[in-house]
Amino acid sequence: MSHSLTLPFQAQRDFVEKGSLAATVTVPGTAIETTPHFAMEPLLAVKNVHLEYATDKSIVRATHDVSFNVYPSDRFILLGPSGCGKSSLLKSVAGFLPPHSGTIELDGKVVSKAGPDRVVVFQEFDQLAPWKTVKQNVMFALLASRTLGKKEAAERAEHYLHKVGLNRFFDAYPHTLSGGMKQRVAIARAMAMEPKVLLMDEPFAALDALTRRKMQEELLALWEDTKFTLMFVTHSIEEALVLGNRILLLSPHPGRVKAEINSHQFSLDSAGSPEFQATAQRIHHLLFNEQA
Numbered sequence: 705m706s707h708s709l710t711l712p713f714q715a716q717r718d719f720v721e722k723g724s725l726a727a728t729v730t731v732p733g734t735a736i737e738t739t740p741h742f743a744m745e746p747l748l749a750v751k752n753v754h755l756e757y758a759t760d761k762s763i764v765r766a767t768h769d770v771s772f773n774v775y776p777s778d779r780f781i782l783l784g785p786s787g788c789g790k791s792s793l794l795k796s797v798a799g800f801l802p803p804h805s806g807t808i809e810l811d812g813k814v815v816s817k818a819g820p821d822r823v824v825v826f827q828e829f830d831q832l833a834p835w836k837t838v839k840q841n842v843m844f845a846l847l848a849s850r851t852l853g854k855k856e857a858a859e860r861a862e863h864y865l866h867k868v869g870l871n872r873f874f875d876a877y878p879h880t881l882s883g884g885m886k887q888r889v890a891i892a893r894a895m896a897m898e899p900k901v902l903l904m905d906e907p908f909a910a911l912d913a914l915t916r917r918k919m920q921e922e923l924l925a926l927w928e929d930t931k932f933t934l935m936f937v938t939h940s941i942e943e944a945l946v947l948g949n950r951i952l953l954l955s956p957h958p959g960r961v962k963a964e965i966n967s968h969q970f971s972l973d974s975a976g977s978p979e980f981q982a983t984a985q986r987i988h989h990l991l992f993n994e995q996a
């Protein structure tokens with residue numbers, strides 16, 4: 705599904721620079737809201753995607769006919785109940801799970817395998833190589849993908865480790881780090897690849913509430929800095945609202961698009977506001993099939 709409106713050039717620039725505009729248009733007869741994206745082409749186009757797993761006993765359908773577009777600098781959230789296919793969609797965009805039918809296009813090219821233009825940060829703390837230092841972990845992906853030579857990879861690793869506040873830990877080994885610090889390394893490693901889309905699968909779900917909040921703040925600060933394109937999976941309505949500018953709501957298993965919501969008006973400070981609470985309630989109703 706693609707909804708685009710034409711706005712003047714300055715408004716288009718505002719969108720690119722700020723990542724979103726205040727204007728919201730609701731598509732008549734649907735629960736889909738759209739921020740005008742002008743004549744801008746989507747960076748990522750997911751079209752009518754059915755995802756399936758073949759098990760010994762049966763075929764498990766993970767998603768049914770899912771379509772959405774992600775635009776440059778979007779912070780696009782996949783939100784839905786457990787088992788609705790959020791992680792499967794992320795895996796499919798990453799190139800690990802080919803669609804049973806439908807297509808996924810990045811920059812107009814069909815995604816058929818994993819590539820350095822899509823990097824995933826997972827929830828697990830064990831995604832780092834334990835025998836490598838923090839800096840070596842960040843450099844490894846750059847070297848293995850032949851993105852950079854050794855000297856440039858070292859410089860880029862240091863640059864992104866600075867950005868996530870780990871400049872004093874270049875030579876530390878993962879087992880000496882807290883869960884939050886390990887996730888910062890994983891984020892630095894992913895950002896160092898400078899992917900077209902950064903994919904995050906509940907990266908903060910295993911952290912305590914205070915660290916989770918801090919990591920959300922840091923992720924938004926990183927986004928303010930470089931305006932990267934983010935696709936982020938969560939089942940927390942609050943996390944979706946504070947981190948995302950657009951939220952795709954998926955129905956329970958198998959996941960179908962239930963609604964698309966604009967959330968660019970919210971920040972980490974708006975969690976207690978009446979508007980935030982009302983939107984959270986509305987999402988809750990939409991997710992649980994009550995009238996919004």
Ligand SMILES: Nc1ncnc2c1ncn2[C@@H]1O[C@H](COP(=O)(O)OP(=O)(O)OP(=O)(O)O)[C@@H](O)[C@H]1O
Pocket residue numbers: 757758759764765766784785786787788789790791792793939957
């Ligand atoms: N490797 C697999 N083999 C078979 N079925 C699978 C596999 N991975 C996921 N599934 C099934 O696909 C459906 C979607 O799973 P998925 O993990 O994508 O959902 P999710 O929304 O990310 O869930 P959660 O929020 O609990 O992580 C579920 O029914 C799940 O049991």
